[in-house]
Amino acid sequence: MYPFWEVPHLTSGLIIAMIASFHILPSHLATGAFWFMAYIEGKAINDNRPELFAFLKRFSLFILVFCFVIGSLTGVGIWFSATVASPRAISGLIHNYVWGWATEWVFFLIEIATIYAYYYTFGKVPPRTHRRIGLIYAWGAWMSMVIITGILGFMLSSDKWIETGSFFDGFFNSTYWPQLAFRTAGMIAIASVYAIIVAASLEKGKVRYEIIRKAGAWGLCALAAGALFATWYLNALPDNSKELIFQDMIPPLKTMLHVAIGAAVAVAVYFLLFGVVRPQLACRSFGIVMMLVLLAGIGAGEGLREGCRRPYIINQYMYGNQVVARDLEAKKVKGEVEFFQEHGLTSRLLFFPDQLRIFPEEHLAKAGRIIALHQCGNCHTMDQKGIRPLPGLLANLGLEDAESIADFLDALGEYPFMPPFAANEDEKRATAAYLATLIPAGE
């Protein structure tokens, strides 16, 4: 096992989530915005309305300096944080999907070339050339979504891949199409809010209201379609995920679902009232507020997607604590749970003090801390407060001494959202001894 990075209170998983939430807005905006832009530019050219170009230039600058740069930095950031939080999981993904990511990278190159060419050639090249570059950007950016959705969907529902190990069987999985449709609708909705914000900084008048009204209509349609796609998406989830959400097995998941729905409804009302019906009322600051609402909704949606995957980090294949869950014959991969239960996790732990390998009674808890981090630390903090703190959770169940904790560890796999305890008897004893030291005295 790789060295474990312990983040006090938060867990390293939350660091990924934090970076990912900064990634959502710029990345979806950078993919969606140019569709609206190409539409307005088409109008400007075909109806011969040069006044629309002022809007376009403003619209694209922020996309360039904020969305594109922050989007690519946080994208790399998700990777780096996943690397340090769940190295074996990202390794598993990369060793199966490297060509998918490499293909997506080709589209990144196309995006960066076209977005700079687009921005710096405003008014310097014939309109048709300019619009074509914008369209290539729009397609290229959407293609990066077409690709990454395959990998995200694979983590949620691996389907046939478990039998065949084939790239495309995992890529075009059962949540792929609904998720792609849903994300596409989401990106258009984000782009529409952004268009309203930018248009609201134009001079009051016909052009401003016209653009706001169009953006409102785009956004409203996108959200209406999004509602349909969301139903499809939720329906397509694997059964274990549905149970976790709808049978209240992990209550926060349902809350996230409600937040996502609430945000979408609020933004839809906004599109209708401030976009379609009364564009005169739209202003920049309220638009920004609505952007944040939408962002909260999307964040909740992504949280839901991450949360309902448990106990897996890669559906059916790898558990959240980075242990391979089962054999994958097509690739000659062996499941690791039984191996670790028989031979011990320490057989793969280089970063473990040699003196502790015999599990001496007097240092049992020290040895147990490392095992516990590897087995539980991806999802639980060991501190008293924070993300799913183990001391409190164990105390709540009335587990206070090492023996009862050891029994609990034996039964861990019976929870629908937790992986089985994958370590041998000595290691379990040590883990239980360590966990017992965490329980606050006198409770």
Place this chain on the structure above:
Amino acid sequence: MNIIDVVQYVQAMRDPAGLPFYPLVFQFLMVLTFALHIMFVNFVVGGITLALWGRMSGDPKALRLSKALARASTVNLSIAIVLAVAPLLFVQVIYDPFWYTANTMSAVWAMAFLIAVTAAFYCLYLFYLGGKKESRNGNPFWLVLALAAAGLAGYIIHSLTMEQLLADQWQDLVVKGLDVDTSGTVLAGFSLPRILHFIIPSFAISGIFLMIYAWYFRGRSDYPEDYIDFAARLGGWLALWATVAQAAVGVWWLISLPSKFNFLSNPFFLAGATSGLVLLGLLVAAKSDPIKWAPRAMGMAFVTLFLMSYAREALRSLYAEKVGYSIFDYKLNVDWGSTILFLATFLGGLVVLAYPAVVAYHAGKSDAPLTEEPAEGLGKVAYALTIIWFVVVAGLGIFISMKNGTLF
């Protein structure tokens, strides 16, 4: 009792799924994309430094150059970031045990690296914004900050790379007596000649960048001849002397390597060094007319970067061999479908990329707005290719989903 040593560890940590294609291909792509990435990193580091120098120097030509470089560096940095994705991906495919070990033990630094790069970009951007209007100049303070942030990022990534080479020290870095360091704050590994070998070329490569800048903008009415001449000569001078310094540092680095590597007689090293010498000769010849020689110098500089990157990779494989690791005995699960998907996209992508490049080239070179569509045919092909890509992939997807019953 379980005992495991580092030799067993690097074998055990290899990804159980194996590689989806032959390791040589990943290695080649990794080196190629790394060389591209590092070229843009060099542009940025040299560009920021020169922009700072130009801002402080008081010479109006240098000041103008400073503004141009600040703007170019924001673009170059964002390109460098995007280019980084590919080598980052491929190194994880073939050197995963090394990459993940170093990164997790230095997790905090890996996160700090991201913050440093972000800070460098926005400091640079703020400087550029400050000087966007002709009458005003950016605050050099932002450049100092940008340089500091870039320096920190460079230092971190250098250390992370060194850590990967020092597998025999890993255990001692993390296990301290009876305790295990899980704080992610380890940062070991520093080699002065090695890091200099990355910094000095920044000036050589940026010098050549200036030559190309002069070559490209010469003849535009808003670029006076003496300014173009200034940029070209400065560039030629910088490229030449930085390359000389680079050769000296290279020798130093070579001496500092473990002698049993016999790196001096390593074919990759010899190819890289030869190419460096050819570049040096070319730069000497370019002294008389740096503009004329600019494209050739840039081409040769890239060849040198590429070969030197391969030499660096050869060195890495020597370090890996010390713990019994070779990328060439990695388990294989060849997946032709996805390999073809990538290769086809890559080749098609080059065609698509050519279009904005050609348009930008013509638009920037002309004084007045273009009235004719540049490369219209290429544009139509490029646009069609993106749509064809989607149609083919979606068609394949629908077919597979129907076959597997995963469509609805």
